[in-house]
Amino acid sequence: MPAFDDLEVDEACETILGHLARSFERQLVHVSLDEARGRVLAEDIIAPHSSPREARSVMDGYAICPGDAPPSPRRFAVVGESAAGRLFEAGLGVGDAVRISTGAVVPPDATVVVAQEDARREGDDIFIADPAVLRPGRFIRTAGSDWDAGSLRLPRGSELGPAELAMLIALERSAVPVFKRPSVAIISTGDELLAPAEPYREGAVRSSNGPMLAHQAITAGGEVTTNVVVPDESAPLVTALHAASEANLILTSGGVSVGDHDHIHAGLQECGAAVLFRRVRMRPGRPVTIACMGDSLICALPGNPASSWATFELLARPALRFMAGIPNARCPRLRLQVPVAAQLSPLHTRDHFMRAIIRDGLAHPLPQQASGNLSSLTGVDGMIRVPAGTEDIPAHTPLWIYLTKP
Numbered sequence: 473m474p475a476f477d478d479l480e481v482d483e484a485c486e487t488i489l490g491h492l493a494r495s496f497e498r499q500l501v502h503v504s505l506d507e508a509r510g511r512v513l514a515e516d517i518i519a520p521h522s523s524p525r526e527a528r529s530v531m532d533g534y535a536i537c538p539g540d541a542p543p544s545p546r547r548f549a550v551v552g553e554s555a556a557g558r559l560f561e562a563g564l565g566v567g568d569a570v571r572i573s574t575g576a577v578v579p580p581d582a583t584v585v586v587a588q589e590d591a592r593r594e595g596d597d598i599f600i601a602d603p604a605v606l607r608p609g610r611f612i613r614t615a616g617s618d619w620d621a622g623s624l625r626l627p628r629g630s631e632l633g634p635a636e637l638a639m640l641i642a643l644e645r646s647a648v649p650v651f652k653r654p655s656v657a658i659i660s661t662g663d664e665l666l667a668p669a670e671p672y673r674e675g676a677v678r679s680s681n682g683p684m685l686a687h688q689a690i691t692a693g694g695e696v697t698t699n700v701v702v703p704d705e706s707a708p709l710v711t712a713l714h715a716a717s718e719a720n721l722i723l724t725s726g727g728v729s730v731g732d733h734d735h736i737h738a739g740l741q742e743c744g745a746a747v748l749f750r751r752v753r754m755r756p757g758r759p760v761t762i763a764c765m766g767d768s769l770i771c772a773l774p775g776n777p778a779s780s781w782a783t784f785e786l787l788a789r790p791a792l793r794f795m796a797g798i799p800n801a802r803c804p805r806l807r808l809q810v811p812v813a814a815q816l817s818p819l820h821t822r823d824h825f826m827r828a829i830i831r832d833g834l835a836h837p838l839p840q841q842a843s844g845n846l847s848s849l850t851g852v853d854g855m856i857r858v859p860a861g862t863e864d865i866p867a868h869t870p871l872w873i874y875l876t877k878p
Contacts, residue, residue: 477751481786481823484752488762488791489801491748492769496720498797499652505640508632511650512693512797517626519643522616527578529554531611534591534598535582538606539566546600550593554579569598578612585611629799654795656689657698657716658682661709661727661736662775665701680846681725681780685773688781692789693796694721709739713765720795722768723788726775729759736761736772745770753822753860756843757783776843782825782855785876805854809870810835816871818861825855828873835873853877 479487500514529535536548548569554560554576564570564581572578572585590605591598600606619625625643630636632650640648665679666672679701686696698716702708704727716722727736740747745765752760756779761772771788773780785805794801813834818824826837830853837856840848854875858865865871 477749479749479752481752481754484749484760484762484787485790487748488769488787489794491764492791492794495764495767496769496795498795500649501652502647502649504647505637505645508640508648508650509634509637510693511632511648511653513626513628513630513632513636514649514651514797516624516628517630517640517643517645517648519619519621519623519625522621523618523642524613524615527580527615528613529572529574529576529578529585529611530613531585531587532574533572533588533611534569534586535560535564535572535578536569536584536586536600536606537564537566537579537581538584546603546606548598548600550596550598582612583608587611629797631798651797653693653695654720654792655697655718656686656694656721656723656792657719658685658689658696658700658723658725659698659709659712659716660701660725660775661704662701663704667701681775681777684777684781685723685725685784688784688789689721689723689792692792693798694792704735706735706738706742709735710742713739713743713745713770717766717768719768721788721792722765722770723784724770724772725780726773728761728772728774740765740770740772752783752787754782754786755819755822755824756841757786757825758822760787762787774843777846778827778841778843778848781849785855785874786825806875807872808875810856810873811868811870812837812856812865813867815867816856816858816865816869818858818863818865820862821860823860824858825874826858827852827854828856829853830873834868835871 548567551568552560553571555573556575559577560570560579564579570579584606586605591600625639660679660682664676666676682699686699689696700712702712724736740763743765745763748762750761751758757774759774760783763770773783790801811834813836826841827848828835828837835856838848854873857872
């Protein structure tokens with residue numbers, strides 16, 4: 473498979489998804505509703521019954537069988553009650569009324585519900601002064617008004633959030649078929665990396681990319697199975713890549729450039745991985761490399777925190793969403809066009825994805841955009857996509873911003 477260099481971001485994303493469309497097979501599992509939150513439906517859900525199954529009242533008041541258009545005022549005899557969960561099971565004759573609660577079943581013979589405030593109660597009778605409130609069907613939610621039996625309620629690919637789980641319960645489902653979460657292995661490279669509890673030594677940095685990428689992978693629908701740190705040496709890297717070969721997605725962080733201690737490309741070659749492309753015309757994250765090894769997709773991300781974070785969002789997240797069975801995987805996150813707060817100077821040859829916050833209807837680029845600065849990631853709302861060009865972009869120009877908060 474030929475490798476390409478210096479792709480546009482959108483072209484790089486399409487290359488990844490095209491490869492997955494040819495090679496990746498999703499697996500189905502059945503889970504209980506308690507386990508289904510955040511999962512993706514693997515088949516259409518069809519309604520086995522209508523909703524509501526019976527006509528229901530939408531007001532507290534009286535269900536009435538008025539007969540023909542009555543004179544005003546009109547007296548009705550209250551012969552019983554229909555409350556939520558407690559039916560009025562007797563027949564209702566012309567001139568009869570039943571006290572009814574919001575959500576209660578409307579007796580079959582009743583043709584109208586009169587709101588409580590439109591009726592005057594005197595003992596076992598009510599009096600209706602305005603005949604207009606006796607219009608047939610008033611304040612009655614008819615059977616099947618929400619959905620019909622046999623209708624499609626949740627299509628394949630739906631992400632199961634609170635409303636979808638409520639729908640499944642209403643449809644009397646206790647378990648559902650979902651796509652198996654794609655497995656993710658994370659390998660961070662660097663002699664300088666320290667574990668959180670490891671004593672500090674001069675020249676070292678805490679290994680923060682691994683936990684950051686794990687959280688990003690989980691929010692994209694993945695399941696992290698491995699998260700390891702290896703030194704800047706070829707042999708341990710190759711061993712880690714082989715050990716991760718069962719994962720659907722392998723994320724590496726660092727070692728992807730061309731320095732003397734960057735071993736990713738040599739390691740991929742030694743493992744027999746086929747490179748799809750090297751380098752993307754974007755900032756931050758240009759050195760990102762995408763490859764495949766057996767059934768695994770490998771996203772080799774740069775080691776600088778902002779570069780690793782941004783390349784995951786723009787390239788690895790769509791891949792995981794595709795693997796998870798989510799439609800519209802090509803969109804890494806929700807995109808909005810938002811006016812920028814300040815004049816921007818674009819890069820000549822690369823799109824610049826600037827970390828930003830949204831305030832007062834404007835996108836404010838953070839003053840610090842260095843890819844090595846972890847502080848440039850905290851609190852951001854998204855990335856402004858500043859297209860490559862040669863002319864400054866005036867303040868208040870609408871640009872696309874990729875929202876990155878969950």
